[in-house]
Each structure stands twice: as C-alpha cells, then as structure tokens.
Amino acid sequence: MTTVLILGATSEVALALADQLAAKSFNLILAARHAERLNPVKADLTIRFGVTVTVAEFDAAQVTTHADFYAQLSPKPDAAICVFGFLGDHEKAIQNWEECATILTSNFVGAVSILNIVANDFENRKAGVLVGVSSVAGERGRQSNYFYGSAKAGFTAYLSGLRNRLFKSSVHVVTVKPGFIRTRMIAGIPTPGLLTASADQVARKIIGAMQAKRNVIYIVPAWRWIMLVIRSIPESIFKRLRL
C-alpha cells in the first residue's frame, strides 16, 4: 500500500488530508512539531480505516535535523505533501528580525531543506509525487504581507524548478495556491465567503491534483483570474495602491 508523508500534520488542512487519504486506504506518516498531539488522530484513523499511521516529530525550522528525520522513516513515503506554513505578524516582523526570520524559514528555507531530501530519494527511486502548499500571496508582493508573500514566491519558484528537474525521473510535483482557508489561522479576520475555502475542500482538491498529476492548482477558481489581474497592474500604479 502507498504511504503518504504529511509535513506540518497538525494544521487543519493537513488533518483533512489525513482523514481523506486514510478513507482511501493510504498509509500515513504524520510529521509535525508537538507530534504527540497527533496520537488521537493515529488511533482514530487506524481504528476506522485499518491503515498504518506513524507519528513523527518534525520541526521545519530546525533544518539540520531534516536529514536524520528522513533517514529514520521506514518505510519511505511514496508521496509527500508539504503543508506547513506560518503567516506571522507582518507589522512585528518589520521591526523584529526574529519574527521575520521565522516567517522566511517556515515558509521557504525549511520547506526547501526537507523537500531537497525527499526529492533526491524520489529521483533515485524514479517515482513519487511531491506537493507543496504555497499561496496566492506569492504572486505579487504587497505592503501588508510581503515577508510571507516573498517566502511563498520563493517556494513557488522552487517547486517549478523542481518539477522541471524531476520530470525526466517520473517524479511529479504539484504546486497548490490556496487563497483564504477557513481555519484557525485566519479565525477572527473577516474573509470574503465566496473566495474562502474549507480545509476539507482544499484537501479534496490536493488529492485530486495528485491523482490527475496536475502541475499548478488554485482551490477556488476565481483566484486564478483575480491573480491574473493583480499581476497585470503596472508597477507604477501598483506601488500607489493600499493592498
């Protein structure tokens, strides 16, 4: 049976992915900080779906631990989904390097570090699917969240290059660009209902894209057109906007 590694498994999107993948009989490796929180999830999915679930401690920011983390996984995954990310406090990060560095590490450096390791393994095995959950925020830097946005922009470019490199090795790479997701991450911030996806919806789209080998997906289709408009605004005008 196929094993899927979920990196950042305590997020609501990750939990929705775990539920849906287990229901489809995939075995799971759930990796996250405070991994012991995932023990109830492990018990639940094992009892309800009869799949094998492993829980593993993983910290995206501790890049020096990533090689050991991957080496001790047994069996090795057949697919990996990189879900973790950190919105952070943009205003704070303007003044505070630590906050800024955490945003960059969580969304870019840490993701590149672990996916490099997984990608090399998949390339050797000439098989596998890699999924990176990036963001529409990475399509153009805006004054309100350009630390998060630039990290996600870097991640999107990385995934594109990785897809290009691994194509000849039959390893597929999916880039996911969600807009707003109705989770605790944005709880309290009012979001436009029609542009906001549920965690279940995001998970369903990701699994569909993995199976159909899609390259770049948006969750709510309207985002593709919104971002097309946002990208096409001339910089001389864009710099004057309050976005």
Place this chain on the structure above:
Amino acid sequence: MAANFITNWNNYPQEKSQFSTAVFGQDFETALARQPSFIVRGNGRCYGDASLGASVVSSLKFNRVLSFDEVAGILTCQSGLMLSNILELSMPKGWFLPVTPGTRFITVGGAVASDVHGKNHHKDGSFSQHVINIKILTPTGSIVSCSPTENSDFFWFTCGGMGLTGIILEVTFRLKKIETGFIKQVQIKAKDLNEVLELFEQYSNYTYSVAWIDCLKTGADFGRSILMVGEHATIHELPNAARLLPKKPIVLSVPFNFPSFVLNGFSVKAFNAVYYGKNFKREIHSIASYEKFFYPLDAILHWNRIYGSRGFVQYQFVIPKQVGKAGIRDILTRISAKGWGSFLAVLKLFGVQQGPISFNMEGYTLALDIPINSKLFSFLDELDKMVKEYGGRIYLTKDARMKAEIFHSTYPNAATFTTFLNKVDPEKKLVSSLSRRLQIK
C-alpha cells in the same frame, strides 16, 4: 475567533457569540487561559440555550475514536464524536448504542452532558448508566478521570450537568451487542389516553417503547395514540438472509424556513388524522431498519425549518408514576384546549432515575413541539406550575424559557449541584445562557 449568530435546533433563542473550534485537547486549555468564560458546544441539537453563550467553543472537530474493543464492545472517544459516526463504525461489527435519543446527530459529549434517554429507558436507564469513565478538564485547568467509583461526585454531576462541571474530553462507554440492524416492531392503536397508559404497563417487557399521541383531539377520542414497541431482530427473525446493515435510506431535506401560516390547527389535525388513520388494524407487526425505528426524523434533514424562522419550543416534562395518569391527563387537557399545533407529541414511561441531576425519574414523560407565538411563554409558565405541583420537572436540554425558580424547586439536588459548581468553578469559567437564565452559575 469570529462573532456569529448562533441558534440551536429550535431556532430560539438566537444569540451573538464569539465562536471558535477546538481540534486538540490543548485548545480547550488555551480557551480556559485566554477567555473570561465560554461554554462547549457540540452539534447544537438541543432545543434551547444550553449550548449558547457570549462565547462558545465547538467540539465538532475534537472527534477522534481512541479505542474500540470489538470483543467486549467498549469504545473510548473524544467528546465531539457524533453518534452517527459511532454507528458507522460499530454496526458492521455487531454493536449498537446502549441508549440513543431520537436523533443520531448529537455528540457523545452532549449525550453525557444531557444524560440522554431513549425508548429503552424503562429497561436500560439513561446514557450515564453505560458510561465507564469520563476524562474532564476542570475549569481550574486540571485533568480529572471520573467514574461511578472514582471521583464519583464529578462523574454524577457531569452526567446531566449541562457541560458546567468541566470540559468533557473523553468518554469510555459500553455498546450493546446486536445480531442485525433491524428491529422487530409492533404498533398498537389506543383509542384514548387511558388505554395507551395501560398499554405501556402491558408491553413493559419490550426493550423499546414509545407512543405517538394526538394532542389536538378532544372529546371521546382524547389522547388517541399509537404505541410502538420493539426488539432487536435476530438473524433468524429476518425474512431473507442475515443483513447487518439496512440499505441507505433516502434522505429528504427542508430547504428553507416555512412561512408561519403553513402550520396551523387545520394542517396539523389533518396530519395527525392521516398518521393515526394509516394503521387500519389494531396491532401491526413488522420489521423496520434501525434508522426507521430510532431516527424517523433524521430522514428529513432540517425538519426544524417547517416551524418557520420564529422557531419553536419543545416542551418536555416528566411526572412521577404514582400521579402520572392524572397529571398527564390534566396537562394534556390544557394543551389540547389551546390547539397550538404540534406534529410530534411523544409519550413514554421512564424507569428509575440514575444521576442526581438527571432529568429522568420513574414516571410518564411527554414531549411536544409548539411554534412560538406571543402568548406561548405565559401559557407554558402555567404548565410549569402544574408540572411542579405534580412533583415533576422540565428537561433542561429541551428548555429555552423556564423560570429559575421552577428549576430550583423541581430538581431535588439543585442546591448541591450549584454548591458543587461553585467549588469546582470559582471563577465561573464555564457559563452558558442556560446556566445564567436558571441561576445555576
């Protein structure tokens, strides 16, 4: 956290609440540390304000099965798991819920906090009777494991305690062994109230019993009813081959709130006449799927919307058995005279009570839905006084309007309950609209 208007199944009351969702046990600890007060909310299927408040924390994503002993039939789960999810898991392995209310869309935490009862109360008691252990996060932030023998005060005040003793994290309980997913049922027509009350005694050997009663009928047919009794069917009792799981029933839905004129005395009388009249024979024996027998209304999603946007109340009371016949007759007469429509009036004979704060007591219970109108609450206040005089009480889970005085004078352990709550929750962290209205906290 986001502020939303929240309401329960009966659409009354509607309250603006800060709303957040717990996914891990730690989220409840965070809520205790950061919020001045809140109440935990399950699937919102109660009929009132028990899971409403200025701030609510949803348990619906705190819903993991932690262990399931398929040999002994013992299940441990987090409190947000719904009974419907348990049935999906347990039915194929031959296990049913020990006690189930008339909907399977409630959480286990809700089942404990309301100490729910079912059609088998006279035989098997309420839900708490089958609970082995409860893990609680107390309002002061410690974790307590309780059972009828360990921290028993916590256990008994949590069963039926409306979520006020602490946050129910995990529940371990016993399931019931079954051979099939079908019920062997008998429906018996009773021409009036006396007859149906006698039939309850006569058929008391059946595990499940409940009566549908036409409370709009006055005169000679006053209280005409259909008593429904049932037993789990064995494999040999099924007409063709052993099928544990019935076919998926067709689920209908009421897509929007009906305008309030749809339900009136005439339409309800017509419905009741058809419902009663469809049973031509006095006694009908049949085999029904468990869904049809236990959850007839679950087959119509959002059936609550037929009562319109103003909502309805469900009035459920119990009267002690010794005075039950006179009490039910007396109160039902008042209700019939008003003629305020109710599709569903359900009558049942309870067995003895378990928990100190649980609703159930040995006696007759009647539950009926009434759409809200401007004169309704003063009428129900009069009924409350009658219930009190007969030594009965009102079901908190169905209540949206009772006066605090009625609660404190009809629940014999109300004073010890509030004293216990003051002790375990000195800062009043767990507060609901119900606990404020009834001056419990």
